[in-house]
Amino acid sequence: MTISVEQLLPDELLETIRGRAAGYDDRNEFCHEDLKDLADAGYLKMFAPVDGGGLGFGLEQVAAAQTRLAAAAPATALAVNMHLVWTGVAHALSSRGDAGLDYVLDEAAAGDIFAFGISEPGNDSVLFDSRTAAEPTGDGGYRFSGTKIFTSLSPVWTKLGVFGKDTSGDEDSLVYGFVERSAGGYTIKNDWNTLGMRASQSCTTLLDGVEVPADRIFRKLPVGPNPDPLIFSIFATFETLLAAVYAGIGRRALDLAVDAAHRRTSAKHEGRSYAQDPDVRRKVASAAMAMDRLLAHISTTAAQVDALADHGQWWFPKLVSVKVHASETARDVVDAAIRVSGGGSYFRGSELERLYRDVLAGIFHPSNDDSAHATVANAWLGPVEE
């Protein structure tokens, strides 16, 4: 590592970013200034190798950075997360001897911004099937048509990773490629108006025959679960970095709880600090213990990905577990912080009021709680016979 996470994201930069979060949220506006500051700091090229102009981070460091960033501005961290996923996938493949997406790292180092155009409305098969059509152009390229939702970084991406289903052959296949922003053939709807995570501007993208040339088609896989390293790499990076983002919310909520405990006093107990109140102490302790477990879980998991640990069939259960652990724990800790902080946290403009809205998003990202349990049940009990 050429630089530490704390050097990459010094306190001063984080304070600047935190200071903008309420405004972006209120105006339902993309975090342009944050992204510029992060890009200037080298944040978007963390996964690129040092000799390729990057920071040479592995997943453990990037996860730590995302936790630190999310503690300042969750929606900004969530937005940039999707860029980090594609570059993390390229890094994970490269570490495993597959240089096929090295260009992603090069381009990220050169300034490109990658977005994640995978999620589709009503597609609960997620990576294992698609409702988007991938029509071969005849020269190895494809035209994609369909609806992609939750496309974070909508206003600014330069490359959008998509997938769709090619039904033209004997067997259906799922085709992956990168769309150029300049390509045309798609529309970004201005429809991101959500409870929280507003600065991520994760709008809907309508693909209307957008063309991806052959050299940017990077995978064709059969429909259904698949052992291809691409799938592992997406899962590993996506789940771990999402976990890191929500851990950051939890981490911040814990600090806000501690601050509130020290700031508030009890009239009933002659001005005693809330930090002395047994119920407050218990809640802060429980939250701190929960965060300690979570942060250990994320860093251990990320380090094992970096170390090419061979967990075989147990990898997917492990990865969905860490994501669900994070999204649920973050909610619990925000809840505890709100209880410690009292009615003041119910007012607009309080940071906890925003965190309460932001943190809910965690349960909707794949793998959600139900699908995570299904993945784990499959590993331990075998598949459901339908």
Added chain:
Amino acid sequence: MTISVEQLLPDELLETIRGRAAGYDDRNEFCHEDLKDLADAGYLKMFAPVDGGGLGFGLEQVAAAQTRLAAAAPATALAVNMHLVWTGVAHALSSRGDAGLDYVLDEAAAGDIFAFGISEPGNDSVLFDSRTAAEPTGDGGYRFSGTKIFTSLSPVWTKLGVFGKDTSGDEDSLVYGFVERSAGGYTIKNDWNTLGMRASQSCTTLLDGVEVPADRIFRKLPVGPNPDPLIFSIFATFETLLAAVYAGIGRRALDLAVDAAHRRTSAKHEGRSYAQDPDVRRKVASAAMAMDRLLAHISTTAAQVDALADHGQWWFPKLVSVKVHASETARDVVDAAIRVSGGGSYFRGSELERLYRDVLAGIFHPSNDDSAHATVANAWLGPVEE
């Protein structure tokens, strides 16, 4: 009972009220039209006796009505709740042979709107001490000076029930009275800008020597816990009706979960209804069981208040329990409904998005979870020696 709860609040009226909720929330606006419709229906005189022009309801019926109303519009129910508390207190006292507040029932029947000016910033003794000054005017009246928060119905109340501390005598006493809207000597801040429950417009009220004449001073009690029937009546009515409001949110969320389960389908399972999904079924069942327990708890408790049950020292533990049961269960059921409904519920304009914001308010009303546990611990283990 002259009329049933369903006749008082027919489905059509509830749909009208539900239809306005999103708009009030979005515009941060008091629910004027709702209040007019409710007043026209006789809702504000539920507790007044039939021969006094009211509906002759007891606490059990009023609680059922509030649950039904809150399922349509939580903030409207919460706003009107405070009027119902004062009239409910008058009713409870009357039932117990104390006619001292019968004029509250008469005036409510005649159109007055009562608000609850008790809560004060930082006063965690709630009813047992006050930071508001009550200065005797010499003729039996008092001038009140201090800050009252969470004054629901701010834009419309005609009488505000307040209390303050008179420190002029040998022993401090807590003085209760009703302020007339026309009295002057107070300011209503336009500061209600919260996460949810926005239509209640529970603004801050600054009392600046507002005068209450002797005939509207209705209690003087020593500082500290007190067996006066007024205290019991406030507790019983306040806690039970708050429970009813939050039960209404839970009840509505359960219906929304059922609707979502029937509406959504799974592509992974060939279009199978989510109502067939085992995880969805489990969540709906858990939520339904929780609501069944809660509604039984509220109606039983309210019926016991109406029946003048003599629980002695166990009344306070029972009353705080039912409120906490409601505010916590409602949150759990809203959470389950959101999980069943999926990402669509994260968008502004979805009813669950609003319920997620509204329901949080429940944890802040007294008795909050910690003080409720303290009350129960006192009853079972004796007081804390400090």
Added chain:
Amino acid sequence: MTISVEQLLPDELLETIRGRAAGYDDRNEFCHEDLKDLADAGYLKMFAPVDGGGLGFGLEQVAAAQTRLAAAAPATALAVNMHLVWTGVAHALSSRGDAGLDYVLDEAAAGDIFAFGISEPGNDSVLFDSRTAAEPTGDGGYRFSGTKIFTSLSPVWTKLGVFGKDTSGDEDSLVYGFVERSAGGYTIKNDWNTLGMRASQSCTTLLDGVEVPADRIFRKLPVGPNPDPLIFSIFATFETLLAAVYAGIGRRALDLAVDAAHRRTSAKHEGRSYAQDPDVRRKVASAAMAMDRLLAHISTTAAQVDALADHGQWWFPKLVSVKVHASETARDVVDAAIRVSGGGSYFRGSELERLYRDVLAGIFHPSNDDSAHATVANAWLGPVEE
């Protein structure tokens, strides 16, 4: 009511019964003396009408009595519960205008002891199918062959209510009848050697063609769920009285927790009573709140059964909910009491050590947690299409 629950079970009798519980448990012995004392007190004829020599209790009173008894000796209460179920069924039918089982009430008043021979190994359809053969004898009687488990009161019953499947006709039917102890044609295995609830001696009963004459065959129903009042009456009585037994365990554990809190002192806090310890206070308060909710739930449900409330399709969800509420809450309260009591409760001979073993049985009785949720899900979402 001719007599109150407290008069029926005075403290002195309960202390006697409590005093025997450890011995029965240790020797894995049926509670003969307890049963005799209860019979002498009239406990076994609670449901019989006053003019039939009984106490004229309804379900609400019997449930309260069972809670009181179980707080002294859970296994004794569980044993006698099964007798109470059959007499309660007869009472519930009688209240609904069906005098067909009035003889059960008469015989109970005359000294008969009824046992419940319904459960079968591996039959998760419980009342809706049977693995026991019911072979018609030609004169309206039946011969039953099969295995019945959890037959409480094995050493002492005089009449055993059983059911089996008659497959001799065009449509299979489930046939209910009462076996006489003197009938022969069955074997009681001496196989009750369990973690807890040992004094109930709920042994396995092998039916080997035991004959029930025509006048003691009391129902023939088609296989599958059924609206017959017998099914409702069994469900209502069985679930409510089981709930009452486990509520009694919880109630006792709460008292033991309070006692321990007052008895124990903290050296670290200069001999301060554990009743002053914030964590202990919180645990006792939570347990007390849980018990308050549970006891209200049981008494309300039982009173509604007595009042012939018409909940239609919602009755079954309500009844399974109250049982699960009780069996789960009792476990939580025992757990809290053990934590409050500390390591001493881990030693054999401590009452909590036994309650920890007894209380686990609650999760195994029908309806267990999973089937209860399935029942509730069916009511709210419709059946699973398989």
Added chain:
Amino acid sequence: MTISVEQLLPDELLETIRGRAAGYDDRNEFCHEDLKDLADAGYLKMFAPVDGGGLGFGLEQVAAAQTRLAAAAPATALAVNMHLVWTGVAHALSSRGDAGLDYVLDEAAAGDIFAFGISEPGNDSVLFDSRTAAEPTGDGGYRFSGTKIFTSLSPVWTKLGVFGKDTSGDEDSLVYGFVERSAGGYTIKNDWNTLGMRASQSCTTLLDGVEVPADRIFRKLPVGPNPDPLIFSIFATFETLLAAVYAGIGRRALDLAVDAAHRRTSAKHEGRSYAQDPDVRRKVASAAMAMDRLLAHISTTAAQVDALADHGQWWFPKLVSVKVHASETARDVVDAAIRVSGGGSYFRGSELERLYRDVLAGIFHPSNDDSAHATVANAWLGPVEE
């Protein structure tokens, strides 16, 4: 590492040990044969360096071994745990440059068995104060008098590590030393008759002036919390290895749940395997996710102890957290396994019946849940001002 954990504890040995567990439990008998087999395998000298005749394990390996052993026989693992704590303390000190207890490692390699005579009745200060008197003999040795409880390995230890308070000087001090079994001056009561963990025979030891010579007095510390590396080493080893034992119970329960799911079938669902039942799948998945989190937590924490990570004041919160995480999770997983396994697990002789009894012990060891939260609260909020 000279040998892997799996080589040290091969499946065959574990099956032998598991096969004895029910008998020891039933007869309330110390696990003599297990201990001999473990000693023969080198298990008692895991922490001793390779060049000192040991296995050269660090805490991470020993914890993994204890989890593996406890999955076969919890009480055996718990018994030997106390020997492992003293040798682990010696190892931890040695790794930190303090060779003062190297003789413990030498003696363990030579066959000595160490026991842990620290816990005292009613001493909730645990390591920070003592009710045992330590009286100086004048030549640097001490005579100890007091009561030690939970002395695992009572029948077999050769050296007992104790501490007591010397009040003879200007300031009280806590004195640590090793008692020889041959010393005389103490009595081992035959009083271990508990719900579970019976084979550990953790009897009470009455110290009646037992003398420890000067060369076996290894620490004198002031009363109260203390930064001495001995305290850290005891905490780190004790909490981590206890966590490992309870993790082993959870791990075994998970396997038993999976076995039961595959073994049981549902008559209601035409013989469908319980492994196909959605509720069973959910429970197994939740349990598996919980175990995954726990095992990651333990191994990460142990590895950090081995790596001499400098967590400063955060070490104690981290260590108590991992122990509480384990003891609570193990209970949850045993509970899930019992639910999956059904009524059969309620019978004596079922392994889960024993695990249900064994696992409860976890909540009583220090740090219990309350004291753990207090430790964490102190770290985050500062101490309680009394």
